[in-house]
Amino acid sequence: MILQSLKIALESLLSNKMRSFLSMLGIVIGVGAVIAIVSVGTGSTRQVTSSISNLGSNMINIFPRMSRGMFGQIGGTSSQDKFSLELGVYMEKFCPSVSQIIPTKSISGLFIYDDVNTNATLLGTKEGYLEVNNYEVEEGRFVNKFDDEQGNQVIVLGSDLAADLFEDSSPIGKQLKINYQGKIFVFEVVGVMKEKGGSLAGNLDSQAYIPLSVAMDRITSSSNVSSYIAQAVSSDKAPAAVSELENFLIKTLDDENKEKFRIMSQDEILDTVSSVTNTMSLMLGGIAAISLLVGGIGIMNIMLVSVTERTREIGIRKALGARNKNILFQFLMESLSLSSVGGIIGIGFGWIAAYFLSKYGNWPMVISNISVILAFGFALFIGIFFGLYPAMKAARMNPVDALRYE
Amino acid sequence: MGIVMKIENIAKIYHLGKVKVEALRGISFHVKEGEFVSIMGPSGSGKSTLMHIIGCLDYPTSGKYFLSGQDVSKLNDDQLALFRSKKIGFVFQQFNLLSRATNLRNVELPLVYSGVPARERKKLAIKSLQDVGLADRVAHLPNEISGGQKQRVAIARALINNPSIILADEPTGNLDSKTGLDILDIFQKLHTEGNTIILVTHEPDIARYAQRIIHLKDGLIDREEMVV
Numbered sequence: 001m002i003l004q005s006l007k008i009a010l011e012s013l014l015s016n017k018m019r020s021f022l023s024m025l026g027i028v029i030g031v032g033a034v035i036a037i038v039s040v041g042t043g044s045t046r047q048v049t050s051s052i053s054n055l056g057s058n059m060i061n062i063f064p065r066m067s068r069g070m071f072g073q074i075g076g077t078s079s080q081d082k083f084s085l086e087l088g089v090y091m092e093k094f095c096p097s098v099s100q101i102i103p104t105k106s107i108s109g110l111f112i113y114d115d116v117n118t119n120a121t122l123l124g125t126k127e128g129y130l131e132v133n134n135y136e137v138e139e140g141r142f143v144n145k146f147d148d149e150q151g152n153q154v155i156v157l158g159s160d161l162a163a164d165l166f167e168d169s170s171p172i173g174k175q176l177k178i179n180y181q182g183k184i185f186v187f188e189v190v191g192v193m194k195e196k197g198g199s200l201a202g203n204l205d206s207q208a209y210i211p212l213s214v215a216m217d218r219i220t221s222s223s224n225v226s227s228y229i230a231q232a233v234s235s236d237k238a239p240a241a242v243s244e245l246e247n248f249l250i251k252t253l254d255d256e257n258k259e260k261f262r263i264m265s266q267d268e269i270l271d272t273v274s275s276v277t278n279t280m281s282l283m284l285g286g287i288a289a290i291s292l293l294v295g296g297i298g299i300m301n302i303m304l305v306s307v308t309e310r311t312r313e314i315g316i317r318k319a320l321g322a323r324n325k326n327i328l329f330q331f332l333m334e335s336l337s338l339s340s341v342g343g344i345i346g347i348g349f350g351w352i353a354a355y356f357l358s359k360y361g362n363w364p365m366v367i368s369n370i371s372v373i374l375a376f377g378f379a380l381f382i383g384i385f386f387g388l389y390p391a392m393k394a395a396r397m398n399p400v401d402a403l404r405y406e
Numbered sequence: 407m408g409i410v411m412k413i414e415n416i417a418k419i420y421h422l423g424k425v426k427v428e429a430l431r432g433i434s435f436h437v438k439e440g441e442f443v444s445i446m447g448p449s450g451s452g453k454s455t456l457m458h459i460i461g462c463l464d465y466p467t468s469g470k471y472f473l474s475g476q477d478v479s480k481l482n483d484d485q486l487a488l489f490r491s492k493k494i495g496f497v498f499q500q501f502n503l504l505s506r507a508t509n510l511r512n513v514e515l516p517l518v519y520s521g522v523p524a525r526e527r528k529k530l531a532i533k534s535l536q537d538v539g540l541a542d543r544v545a546h547l548p549n550e551i552s553g554g555q556k557q558r559v560a561i562a563r564a565l566i567n568n569p570s571i572i573l574a575d576e577p578t579g580n581l582d583s584k585t586g587l588d589i590l591d592i593f594q595k596l597h598t599e600g601n602t603i604i605l606v607t608h609e610p611d612i613a614r615y616a617q618r619i620i621h622l623k624d625g626l627i628d629r630e631e632m633v634v
Contacts, residue, residue: 004518015506316502319463320563321491321519323484399463403502 005329009337012310012330023302024342026295027382031346031375032353033288038371039354040361041281047363048273052266058232059132060098060242060265062091062249065258082253082260083225085216091228094248097241099233102128103225105215110179111208113165120161121207122178124215132231133196135204140172140191147211151218155187159195160205180219238267285371289378295342296382303335303390314394315402328395335387336380343379347372409472410570410602411460412436416469417625418455429455431625432469437571437604442597444605444613447622454575456622457606461494461573462486474570491520495564499576501556503548503563509535510544513563520567534562538592554585561592565601572596572603578612590615 013020064083085103092101105124110117127144129135138159147154155176162171171189178185187210196204216222232241242265246258253260307314314327351367358365418430429452437443447453458464459471462478463486471479473493478486495516496502503512514531522530535544538558540551548556557577564572574593578586594615597603605616613619614633621628 008518011511012506312502313504316504317515317519318487319461319490319496319502320516321487323487323519325484326519400458403463403498 001326002329002333005326006333006337008330009333013334013337019302019306020338023299024295024338024345026298027292027339027342027379028295028346028349030288030292030295031343031379032349033291034285034375034378035347035350035367035371036353036357037284037288038281039350039365039367040357041277041284042366042368043354043358043363044361045274045277045281046366047361048277049270052270052273058235058238058241058266060230060232060238060245060263062228062230062245063262063264064227065260065262081224083228084223085225087252088225088228090252091230091245091248095230095241095244097232097237097244098230100128100132100231102126102132102229102231103212104129104227104229105212105220105222106226107180107215107219111161111165112177112179113174116165118161118164122155122180122215122219123207123209124212124219125209126212128231129209129229132229133204135196136194138192138194139170140189142191142193143209143211148213151213152211153185153187153214153218154190154211156191156193156209157189158193158203158205158207158209160203161208162192164206183219185219238265241265242267288375292375292378292382295379296339296386299335299338299383300386300390302338303331303387304393306334307331307390307394310394311397311402311405314397315399315405318397318399319403324395327397328391331391331394332384332387335391336383339379339383339387340376343376346379347376350375408439409436410439410441410474412472413460414470414472416456416459416466416471418452418459418464419467428625430459430466433622433625433627434469435620435627435630437602439602440597440600441618442593442603442605442616444607444616444619445622446607446610446613446619447628448608450624451622452625453606453608453622457573457575457604460571460604461496462489487519491516492567493570495567495569495572497557497560497564497572497574497577499579501548501553501560501580503556503559505548508545508547509540509551509559509562512548512559513566516563516567530566531562534566535559537565538562552585553581554588557581557585557589558592561589561596565596570602572601573606574603575606576608577605578607578609586612 088101088103092098102125107122107124108119109122111120125143126148127142130137130142137156140156142156143154157165157171165171165176166174171192174189176187176189178187193204216225230241230245232238242263246263249261250256250258255261317327354367355365413436414434416430416433417428420427420429433456445453445456455464459466462473466479469479470477473489478489481489504515510528510531513534514527517527517530532541532544535541538561540555540558540562543551543555548559551559577593578589581589590612593603593605603616605613607613617633619631619633621631
């Protein structure tokens with residue numbers, strides 16, 4: 001009987017194509033929007049996630065926290081004076097999940113080459129910086145252990161900085177002056193880095209790299225580093241590495257409340273980013289779901305009109321032997337067909353929208369099966385839910401009155 | 407000849423707000439197999455109400471109605487629907503064809519609801535349309551044919567279930583007199599083939615096509631008349 005009702009329903013829908021199309025439009029848009037939005041959400045999240053993982057491998061940053069002084073001033077006793085080279089060595093030694101600790105010393109200076117002057121960050125660091133940051137040399141070499149021991153005044157330039165200072169000519173072997181608080185230091189350029197993009201510590205491309213010993217002993221005459229970059233032995237061990245570092249620093253710095261240091265891992269950033277994008281997807285998905293609901297109400301509206309308009313048809317069918325159930329199923333099948341065909345068109349529509357949006361936004365196109373199943377299922381549910389009342393109204397009609405209806 | 411339908415003291419009372427309308431006030435008669443009977447009366451005499459009850463479209467308020475030996479006055483909606491699809495063939499004044507369905511589809515509709523398989527339905531419907539001389543109008547829509555042809559489609563539809571009674575309600579009311587006579591000739595032919603026909607009309611000339619006329623007046627049988 002259901003098959004028979006379906007056939008009758010399809011016949012009547014096909015005989016009124018324009019109205020059928022308009023009434024399913026709400027569902028088409030709703031389902032399409034759900035699929036496109038969820039796809040945009042997951043696609044962009046995936047893109048952000050991959051660019052974050054690209055920043056470095058199992059990288060954990062450890063920064064000093066400025067201690068809060070009286071009246072909101074930055075206190076004189078910054079914990080930065082506890083951030084020594086030795087502390088880095090100890091961290092590496094006592095935290096088994098950490099494979100290496102790279103101390104960095106960040107200095108801001110004025111770079112001078114010929115008549116080009118530019119302010120940039122000068123980062124004193126060690127050779128391992130490359131590995132931790134997934135960073136590669138484009139031309140020449142990076143600072144090495146030998147430079148550090150000898151205190152060689154050599155410098156490696158980020159790609160943007162090299163372009164700013166030297167434009168098209170190769171900077172390798174050139175002499176570069178750096179003005180730090182009135183003192184001039186001369187460096188020999190030994191390398192240029194590949195382009196990298198943003199990172200946790202700012203844009204690496206606009207920095208320059210020098211041996212740590214030069215930055216600490218010669219330029220700033222300081223025994224403190226600016227931060228440590230720790231590398232976990234593997235990505236599984238990253239959470240363990242974080243808690244080992246945390247426990248070690250709490251004990252060593254006698255800092256129960258973690259007021260002197262801050263640890264930031266890639267996982268933490270990923271969590272933040274994905275929670276933000278998840279909230280966005282959820283919110284947009286909710287809006288799309290509301291449009292599905294509105295589509296359902298549209299179907300109910302059309303079905304009610306259709307039942308009234310076809311009162312006489314219902315009377316004829318009943319006079320010829322249709323039972324209440326036959327009429328109920330006929331109209332239920334009509335609304336179900338509308339919503340399911342609308343749902344299928346909506347899936348195609350959403351797929352196309354997701355495709356163009358992913359091209360436009362330059363992220364991978366991801367259509368999640370769950371969103372398709374959910375959107376389609378919801379559309380079917382709406383077809384039944386909003387079709388039931390008009391169908392019941394049709395089924396309960398008295399045949400005598402229905403036949404008399406003009 | 408056996409009795410096809412028999413009604414005993416049928417009454418129908420409508421309540422329109424506080425007003426009580428007695429459409430039928432106790433009617434009894436029976437129709438034998440193969441008989442051609444007219445029910446005649448002016449408008450307001452209760453003939454439409456009577457036709458609805460005989461056609462299993464409505465319930466009597468009181469009284470008994472036997473169709474093919476079964477008491478149908480106590481049946482529920484679904485059981486009445488089953489009786490309509492198996493025992494009654496309707497021919498209406500307004501034709502009552504589905505305007506968006508082809509003639510073939512219209513004729514086979516009663517079989518759809520009595521569960522006859524599609525292939526057999528089609529065969530029977532084509533044969534039925536041939537019987538009323540519309541073999542070449544099978545795939546047309548009702549809007550594409552004349553009024554007389556529409557009524558013939560309706561007759562083909564009424565015949566397709568081999569009903570116990572053919573119930574015709576003013577079948578010529580929407581036709582010109584020439585076409586109306588053609589339709590009445592078809593009923594005459596159906597009668598000679600052994601079908602039982604009940605014709606409801608207010609026109610004496612048309613009522614005389616039957617063997618027997620039941621005159622209704624104010625919800626009661628006024629008199630019965632045999633046509634000679």
